[in-house]
Amino acid sequence: MATASALLKLDAAAGFDDVSYEEKARLFDEVRADLRYPEYLYGCYECGICVAACPSARFYDFSPRRIAQAAAREDVELVYQQMQEDIWECSQCFSCLRCPRGNNPGGVITIMREVAVNNGLASARQALEGYSRIIYKIMSTGTQVSPDMLQPDAFPDWGPEVKDVSDNLALWRKALPPETLHTTSTGWDVDPRTLTELYVIWFETGALEMIKEVDEGLYTILEEIMEERLEEEGITP
Numbered sequence: 689m690a691t692a693s694a695l696l697k698l699d700a701a702a703g704f705d706d707v708s709y710e711e712k713a714r715l716f717d718e719v720r721a722d723l724r725y726p727e728y729l730y731g732c733y734e735c736g737i738c739v740a741a742c743p744s745a746r747f748y749d750f751s752p753r754r755i756a757q758a759a760a761r762e763d764v765e766l767v768y769q770q771m772q773e774d775i776w777e778c779s780q781c782f783s784c785l786r787c788p789r790g791n792n793p794g795g796v797i798t799i800m801r802e803v804a805v806n807n808g809l810a811s812a813r814q815a816l817e818g819y820s821r822i823i824y825k826i827m828s829t830g831t832q833v834s835p836d837m838l839q840p841d842a843f844p845d846w847g848p849e850v851k852d853v854s855d856n857l858a859l860w861r862k863a864l865p866p867e868t869l870h871t872t873s874t875g876w877d878v879d880p881r882t883l884t885e886l887y888v889i890w891f892e893t894g895a896l897e898m899i900k901e902v903d904e905g906l907y908t909i910l911e912e913i914m915e916e917r918l919e920e921e922g923i924t925p
């Protein structure tokens with residue numbers, strides 16, 4: 689029997705009536721056209737094993753089973769609603785691969801997210817809003833967020849200990865065995881050739897173009913940085 693929250697979500701599926709059915713169907717077609725899609729969805733027994741394994745289902749009104757069911761039933765309205773809401777609650781841990789039907793609901797969500805980003809859906813813009821600085825850092829320097837960027841108030845869900853770590857970062861780092869990790873510079877250096885290679889990959893795969901749909905300002909900054917470097921190397925992106 690459907691739970692009250694599931695029924696509320698079904699009601700909400702009809703809440704995007706400012707978007708035409710044709711547009712919703714176009715987006716679903718884009719999801720299904722992805723080469724990975726046939727490998728990720730074979731139908732659904734509705735057994736709920738994926739829900740039992742899913743950490744996000746414990747904390748949010750979210751269910752990988754609903755994702756698999758909506759896609760398997762080709763429910764265009766519900767899939768659209770999920771692209772605007774549910775898919776951003778998945779933590780992409782892929783515990784749902786336990787599915788006895790061979791489904792990969794987390795993988796279907798990956799595709800739905802990519803389609804949401806590529807089409808600049810409001811949910812994608814909102815979900816990535818707080819990550820501009822991180823995206824900028826990773827894509828411009830080719831490395832991850834360095835510990836000196838740790839801000840105690842930036843991510844409340846990291847828990848109360850993050851403030852203690854942040855306040856005593858130098859001390860914590862000395863506890864790491866490799867000396868190269870004792871500073872925030874050496875461990876995060878990227879070889880210039882690696883950086884050039886990454887820039888080419890981000891241009892060629894369309895990763896940079898994806899940013900354009902959700903944050904045009906960030907896209908312009910990154911494009912300028914990358915093009916300048918590639919021109920210096922004699923590479924035309």
Ligand code: SF4
Binds near residue numbers: 778
């Ligand atoms: S990948 Fe997403 S849907 Fe699958 S178990 Fe992890 S959080 Fe749940």
Ligand code: SF4
Binds near residue numbers: 739
């Ligand atoms: S585990 Fe697989 S078959 Fe069972 S509900 Fe989840 S997606 Fe459907």
